[in-house]
Amino acid sequence: MSEIKLKYGSETLACRLPEARVLRPAETAVPADLRQLIEAAIDAPLGAPALSQIVRPGEQVVVVTSDITRYTGSEHYLPVLVERLNGIGVPDQDIAIVIALGIHRKQSEAEHRKILGPLFGRIAVYDHECDDPAQLVELGVTASGIPVRINRRVVEADRVIVTGTAGFHYFAGFGGGRKGLVPGVGARETCMATHFSVFNPPEVGGKHPQAKTGILDGNPVHRALLEAARMVRPDFLLNTVLSADKQILGVFCGELEAAHLAACAMARDLYAVPLEAPADLAVVSCGGHPKDINFIQSHKALDYGVQALRPGGTIILLAACPDGFGNPTFFDWFQYQDLAQFEAALRSRYEINGQTAHATLMKARQFRVILVSGFSAEQTAAMGMEKADGLEAALQMAQAKLPENPRILVIPDGGTVLPELDAGSGAKSIGSSSAGLH
Incomplete structure (x- = not known):
């Protein structure tokens, strides 16, 4: 026994x-040089030009990252991203970090310090507020009828970099990717409407069979999230894949969907066990x-x-x-x-x-x-x-x-x-x- x-x-x-x-x-070794892993991913973006070809000096850049309830390894990759932006000619004062709270509570100073790591006190940081009309901008309505209102600071930035971590989600298929924007920096009604896609139409009833863990194809929640997030027109994505004890195992950068799918593939290889x-x-x-x-x-x-x-x-x-x-x-x-x-x-x-x-x-x-x-x-x-x-x-x-x-x-x-x-x-x-x- x-x-x-x-x-x-x-x-x-x-x-x-x-x-x-x-x-x-699955057993996977933790990378020996984490900074090198992050830099290599930034240098080899999937489905997108290099960051240096996207961002120009003089532009205002917003970096969106997750709150304290969604650990992503942000204290490691945010300093590398900011260093790259500085190297392109974007000074600290032209960079802001927006915490993608969705409908969660605001973060404490101690939580901001954990999320930003060595950037705390150097780069401006703002919590998203899903219920403040003055901080939201109407972008329109998706093909499925979802009203999309997004954080004003994000919408009005010249460049938007979205960050997060890819892992299983019980009805959106996977977290990360588009979820950094919706629900991350969406209005409350936008968040609720996208999540409501978990249900079939009233005349059918019940939960949609594809709205489940590990599935993106045919998943109506994923489709709603992605369509709404694309209306923000993000410029670059950085997603991590973490070990069970929250160490960074993989980093994927590039276009919103391409980089996210690559991160999801790694997460599946690590954590889906066939029976x-x-x-x-x-x-x-x-x-x-x-x-x-x-x-x-x-x-x-x-x-x-x-x-x-x-x-x-x-x-x-x-x-x-x-x-x-x-x-x-x-x-x-x-x-x-x-x-x-x-x-x-x-x-x-x-x-x-x-x-x-x-x-x-x-x-x-x-x-x-x-x-x-x-x-x-x-x-x-x-x-x-x-x-x-x-x-x-x-x-x-x-x-x-x-x-x-x-x-x-x-x-x-x-x-x-x-x-x-x-x-x-x-x-x-x-x-x-x-x-x-x-």
């Missing part, structure tokens, strides 16, 4: 199971703190983990959630226990956190979810799950209903690893132009 170490909050638990398969990311057959039981750790700091963050591991299961299979989710649900309105959505009523409520009053709550309950209706967390039995039950007081108790609960000779998987870093059944099928493709990037 093997012993597998699983993180739970700040603890490490021992999981003992017979003949369990352990799913881990020949579905499991009866998956024991999943989010990866410990801060990946299980709250339930909204932990949902990612739940979403990925159930993809390894047969219909009606069981998942044990280790998610400490010391900060609770992660949003004050998230739990309120579980007043709707009927999925059809839940969907109707979301269609009439869409919230991104409500979408996460709906996705949680939908998975809890399709699979047996045993949750090890700090939530009460009542709170756990409202989310459609069963509470277990620890890993051993959860294993006993699960084994009572498993078939003879069950297929069991353990995923120690469930927030990054995506199990994929029938890998290589057309439904798993990243994007229409990804084939040309390998």
Whole structure:
């Protein structure tokens, strides 16, 4: 019987199971010279001219980067970008950094310091404000009817450089790329409208089948995000790919979609693990703190983990959630226990956190979810799950209903690893132009 170490909050638990398969990311060495990696990517842009051919002296340049909830390695690449801009003839006073908050809260000075690294106090930094009309500019309406209003400082800049990190996203396919602009620097209604694309038209109902993790082809959310982001006319993209412990493994630069697709391809190679057959039981750790700091963050591991299961299979989710649900309105959505009523409520009053709550309950209706967390039995039950007081108790609960000779998987870093059944099928493709990037 093997012993597998699983993180739970700040603890490490021992999981003992017979003949369990352990799913881990592909092993990749951390680059020895990070600065050289960043510079090489800037020097070899995909689908775009060199930065020195795009930016001219005297132009105002805005660099968009993620907030503290989306670590990207910005303290490493932003100084290199600014140095390159200085070398082109753009002085510090002509450069501004805009934090792509989307609908998140403003950042503290300490958080700005972490994001900017050695640039803090040297380069002007501004938080995006999605609800301030004076700071937003109307760009028009997309073909699908989404109103696009974008941060004024970004729109009025001569040149826009977008940065971020590419990784799996549970209904946009992948993060990074276009998401730095929308929802990153979009108005609240623009953010909500693009995310609402997760649903089929009302006459069809339900969630669109292609709006899921790791899929860009045919994904209506990705299509809406990309169409809206292109209206900003960004000049250059820099996206990183990170290890599970947040070290930069890859850097991709160039045109908005081309560079993003290349980054997504690397992320898939690292974190998508093929499975020949579905499991009866998956024991999943989010990866410990801060990946299980709250339930909204932990949902990612739940979403990925159930993809390894047969219909009606069981998942044990280790998610400490010391900060609770992660949003004050998230739990309120579980007043709707009927999925059809839940969907109707979301269609009439869409919230991104409500979408996460709906996705949680939908998975809890399709699979047996045993949750090890700090939530009460009542709170756990409202989310459609069963509470277990620890890993051993959860294993006993699960084994009572498993078939003879069950297929069991353990995923120690469930927030990054995506199990994929029938890998290589057309439904798993990243994007229409990804084939040309390998």
